[in-house]
């Protein structure tokens with residue numbers, strides 16, 4: 001498959017090219033997850049359906065491994081994933097707290113238990 005560049009590749013850093021390889025791979029794994037799930041939904045053969053769902057879960061594993069690689073390789077990815085993954089409650093509230101510089105488990109200034117900075 002041809003790579004999709006949005007700038008002359010010779011002007012891109014090695015780091016950008018490497019991150020591109022991981023991001024494209026992650027996109028392909030997620031696309032495969034979607035395709036397998038759709039085909040499994042539509043499949044009338046129970047054995048094939050189970051195989052398709054098994055394969056879908058393997059693609060989820062691959063996607064998760066790539067996401068972890070991106071987290072380790074890119075501090076910006078790490079910061080965002082650290083903010084949102086495994087957070088609880090309303091996601092937009094998590095964003096508001098992150099932008100206010102409060103830890104995700106801090107209930108905020110209007111709530112008991114708020115820890116002023």
Ligand SMILES: [Fe+2]
Nearest residue numbers: 029058059062
């Ligand atoms: Fe895969």
